[in-house]
């Protein structure tokens with residue numbers, strides 16, 4: 001494996017390159033664990049890392065890919081040995097450290113999670129950062145007292161990666177899920193994942209702008225943010241919570257204090273990247289068991305090769321990827 005293939009992004013003053021190249025082990029960054037990567041996956045952040053003047057990549061040339069699953073081929077850490085099946089999501093992978101769109105990766109041992117029993121390497125990447133973020137959102141909502149008897153739970157951006165996995169996980173746990181999606185053609189898919197009701201995002205915005213609407217949502221998984229968020233907050237039930245993870249509809253929002261001071265609503269920030277290892281490993285165990293979506297490989301995820309990546313990275317930025325896309329290396 002001294003020579004292997006990887007997706008490389010490079011930008012100079014007057015040129016931009018995105019394509020597959022052959023690399024050698026000597027070109028990989030330092031790290032105590034070397035992994036033969038079998039699968040990676042495509043996330044929105046990878047799309048952002050693969051365009052000119054990206055604010056994600058810190059220096060060029062670079063190998064993106066914020067997720068990977070594979071087998072250890074060399075370890076200087078006593079925690080891992082050759083042949084162990086492992087996964088990584090987040091930390092600096094695919095941001096300032098060569099990432100998972102590569103047949104071989106070398107990483108710090110502190111980032112590495114043993115793949116739990118009940119999950120294959122491929123299933124781990126069908127989940128990936130987006131699915132882990134959905135699981136973390138569910139975990140934080142439950143920590144804030146969400147239970148299935150409290151009422152409907154809203155999932156925004158429902159046909160996307162975080163959204164699809166959140167709909168499937170919440171449905172498996174017995175929640176009454178309302179999916180918000182711009183895509184009418186994905187309604188059958190969302191019903192198949194377990195959504196009881198489906199609405200268009202515009203339906204979240206009332207005709208008359210009021211600081212408080214009638215109480216609808218016991219909890220919300222929101223990877224979309226932007227202009228919808230103030231209206232979502234104003235329709236959360238007393239004591240309910242919004243787990244906010246994303247920005248596909250924008251980074252700014254303006255709200256009033258009323259949902260917080262009159263209804264005790266919680267706005268929970270969700271960060272999967274530096275999620276502490278203790279929570280991370282516990283959540284991956286849950287993902288391998290009661291949170292594991294039914295039909296994870298059959299309908300939530302598709303599979304592409306390294307060579308298909310440039311096209312798929314463009315699609316995820318345009319909101320055209322359904323569910324999760326696994327990259328087979």
Ligand SMILES: NC(=O)c1ccc[n+]([C@@H]2O[C@H](COP(=O)([O-])OP(=O)(O)OC[C@H]3O[C@@H](n4cnc5c(N)ncnc54)[C@H](OP(=O)(O)O)[C@@H]3O)[C@@H](O)[C@H]2O)c1
Nearest residue numbers: 044157158159160161162181182223246247248249272319
């Ligand atoms: N905080 C974290 O740790 C963390 C981790 C993972 C992801 N994220 C963030 O979460 C977001 C979603 O990631 P993802 O991987 O699920 O991406 P994705 O697969 O592209 O899904 C995003 C979904 O958002 C909806 N959407 C896109 N543009 C929109 C717009 N202008 N207005 C309303 N809805 C829009 C679309 O759903 P519909 O077409 O169904 O409406 C789209 O499928 C991204 O912002 C990503 O950076 C954060």
